[in-house]
Amino acid sequence: MRTGKLCLPLLSLLLLSGLLGGQVSALPFYGARAAAMGGAYTAVSDDEASIYYNPAGMTVAGDYFACVPSFVMSSEDRMTEAIDRFVTLRDEINDNAFGNLNDLYASLDKTAAYLAKQENDPSGTTGYLSYGVGVMLGPMAISWLGGGQGDGLFVGDANPGRLIPDYLLGDAALVHQFYTDGYLNQQQLMALWPSYPDPDGFLGDNAGNGVGLGDNRSEIRLSEYARQEFVVTYADFLWRRGRRNEFFVSAGVNVKYLVTQYYGHSYSFDDEEPYHTGPAWVLNPLATEPVIGGAASADIGLLAGFTPYARIGLLARDVTPAPIAWSEEVPGAPQRLQPLWRIGIASEVVPDILMLAFDVDLNEQPGLFSPQQDFSAGLRLTLPGGGFWMAGGVKLNLADKEQLPLYTVGTGFHAGGIRFGLAVGIGTIDTSGKANTYFSIGADAGFSL
Numbered sequence: 001m002r003t004g005k006l007c008l009p010l011l012s013l014l015l016l017s018g019l020l021g022g023q024v025s026a027l028p029f030y031g032a033r034a035a036a037m038g039g040a041y042t043a044v045s046d047d048e049a050s051i052y053y054n055p056a057g058m059t060v061a062g063d064y065f066a067c068v069p070s071f072v073m074s075s076e077d078r079m080t081e082a083i084d085r086f087v088t089l090r091d092e093i094n095d096n097a098f099g100n101l102n103d104l105y106a107s108l109d110k111t112a113a114y115l116a117k118q119e120n121d122p123s124g125t126t127g128y129l130s131y132g133v134g135v136m137l138g139p140m141a142i143s144w145l146g147g148g149q150g151d152g153l154f155v156g157d158a159n160p161g162r163l164i165p166d167y168l169l170g171d172a173a174l175v176h177q178f179y180t181d182g183y184l185n186q187q188q189l190m191a192l193w194p195s196y197p198d199p200d201g202f203l204g205d206n207a208g209n210g211v212g213l214g215d216n217r218s219e220i221r222l223s224e225y226a227r228q229e230f231v232v233t234y235a236d237f238l239w240r241r242g243r244r245n246e247f248f249v250s251a252g253v254n255v256k257y258l259v260t261q262y263y264g265h266s267y268s269f270d271d272e273e274p275y276h277t278g279p280a281w282v283l284n285p286l287a288t289e290p291v292i293g294g295a296a297s298a299d300i301g302l303l304a305g306f307t308p309y310a311r312i313g314l315l316a317r318d319v320t321p322a323p324i325a326w327s328e329e330v331p332g333a334p335q336r337l338q339p340l341w342r343i344g345i346a347s348e349v350v351p352d353i354l355m356l357a358f359d360v361d362l363n364e365q366p367g368l369f370s371p372q373q374d375f376s377a378g379l380r381l382t383l384p385g386g387g388f389w390m391a392g393g394v395k396l397n398l399a400d401k402e403q404l405p406l407y408t409v410g411t412g413f414h415a416g417g418i419r420f421g422l423a424v425g426i427g428t429i430d431t432s433g434k435a436n437t438y439f440s441i442g443a444d445a446g447f448s449l
Helices: 012-019 032-036 055-059 080-095 101-120 172-180 186-192 279-283
Strands: 070-077 123-137 140-155 219-241 247-268 291-307 310-317 340-350 354-361 374-382 388-397 406-415 418-428 437-448
Touching (some): 032 388, 032 418, 032 437, 055 247, 055 291, 070 418, 080 123, 172 186
Antiparallel strands (some): 123 140, 140 219, 219 247, 291 310, 340 354, 354 374, 374 388, 418 437
């Protein structure tokens, strides 16, 4: 049996995808059942999500036709606490500005050391979206898959002279002391005191000179990369045996054209925005127009069953690393597609009732602040008759040990041709906007035959 793909006519998602988008890391979740299993779906692929996870799964999907709108969002924030820490340290500098110099210097040293760490190992935040629309035509499917990734990066400026409060730089004696003690360099001194050491030439005006806390160049850089994929899929058995296709090898291919969108923007700490921290980073609307690009590519999927109750699957996504033809040159935009190789195994521990699956990325994907290489494990329980399911899973990043595990759960039903699913993933959630967060949510609802 073959299945059609995704029906999601919600134009508002196009606007949201434009805000989300660097290079898309690993394989974002797609579909509630797959998300509930932590993304361990390359060897499962038994529903309309097969085109996304493994197009070869169309050959063994349980439905002949499916129109199941689906939407998944994930957000990982490892930047909020870093920004809050900088704001706290900056307040400490101001608190010590009118005390003795040793206390001020201690605050400057502490802040400079912290920002130097952010220069070498920046903190960041990432958000993903995935969704689509399509229809099956015999052994083929014609689809539109949308998705995007939004990255935020906190980059620190550890220059000590740009950490000194501006109002202290109008005092010639203090400026001399800061220079003598190594907290102002020669260039900064000349900007404040061109005739040093003659007091008559002291300006005491650092506006626009890159001197002082008001000119600190710590900033948040936003990078959004969205892609709309127009896909034609074909899948068929290469070999099969058994009345229920217990033993088989199947293959599927996606031939696709991508329309890409890239946004870049940054906030300095003179702006109001950096003080609004939390997961909303990835949803901040940008005033800039996107740069549009395009590329042709393909995905290849293989699925094999060598026992009645076990499968192995392989996905080669964007297997042709085609260059992206941007409408104009933009620093930071990805210049070509990044292939992703992913393998999975799945077993029906209890036939038709309990499914256990594992997925792993075979190569590491780049990211703006963190590389990504996923390992996923999932378990799905289907009640007799196949009408109701429950699932749980976990997703780990093998390339970044600091990323927390994402634990996922979900449930849904398929009855009378109506299908519904809901999945939630939790690493950590804090709605106060003062702490890092990691979460995911996905839902689908539609009909199938």
